[in-house]
Amino acid sequence: MVSSYLSYILAFVLLVVTLYLILRLQAVRSDLQAARRELDRCQLTLELSEDVGRFGSWHVDAKTNLVEWSDYVFDMHERCHSRGQPVLENAIQYYHPEDRPMVQDAVSRALDEGMDFEFRARILTENGNELPVLSRGTCQFNGNGDVLGIFGCFVDLSTPEERRFG
Structure with missing residues (x-):
């Protein structure tokens, strides 16, 4: 029971x-x-x-060197979205040849030493247009102080006349 x-x-x-x-x-x-x-x-x-x-955001993964661009960054580079996200080396190749050493130095110092950066440079778009930009990057760290990646943004500094590509 x-x-x-x-x-x-x-x-x-x-x-x-x-x-x-x-x-x-x-x-x-x-x-x-x-x-x-x-x-x-x-x-x-x-x-x-x-x-x-007229700004876009981006992120670099320190472990894989993969770059993630927002839609506006794709548009700034006149890069077709179907090509996918670039690796870091390819993203740096978009900069004007005279600006690349400065860009490579800033990114290397960020990844190696955790140094934030800001610079003005020129990118060369997929269609061969030159676009002045302001780039800013800030490092993301893990609990041990190691750099996990860089978060950043591009600001399009072009004038309306310069944006009339083609």
């Missing part, structure tokens, strides 16, 4: 725990959807800001 009551009690507790977990899962799912909406809103705000402000 006691064992049958115990079985009913355990079944009831299991049912209550299951219902609680289902409700918590729904709440977590709702929170995740809200976070996704907020992330989408932030992404759209960033894209609009980049377009209006």
Whole structure:
């Protein structure tokens, strides 16, 4: 008799725990959807800001030397998105030959020594246009002080006349 009551009690507790977990899962799912909406809103705000402000963001991964460009940086370089993200060496090749040593030095010091940088330089776009830019980079560190990567931005310094490519 006691064992049958115990079985009913355990079944009831299991049912209550299951219902609680289902409700918590729904709440977590709702929170995740809200976070996704907020992330989408932030992404759209960033894209609009980049377009209006004529700036773009980028990131270099110190371990892989892979570069991630925002859409506006692709546009500044007149690089087709389907070509994908460039590796660091290829990204530096977009700079005017006279500016490359300065750029390579700044990026090397950032990756090796954790030195932030800011410089003005010229990039040569995929279509052969020259575009003056301001580039700024700041290092990201792990808990041991090692450089994980560089976050940065480009600001398009061209005049409306210079932007009339072609």
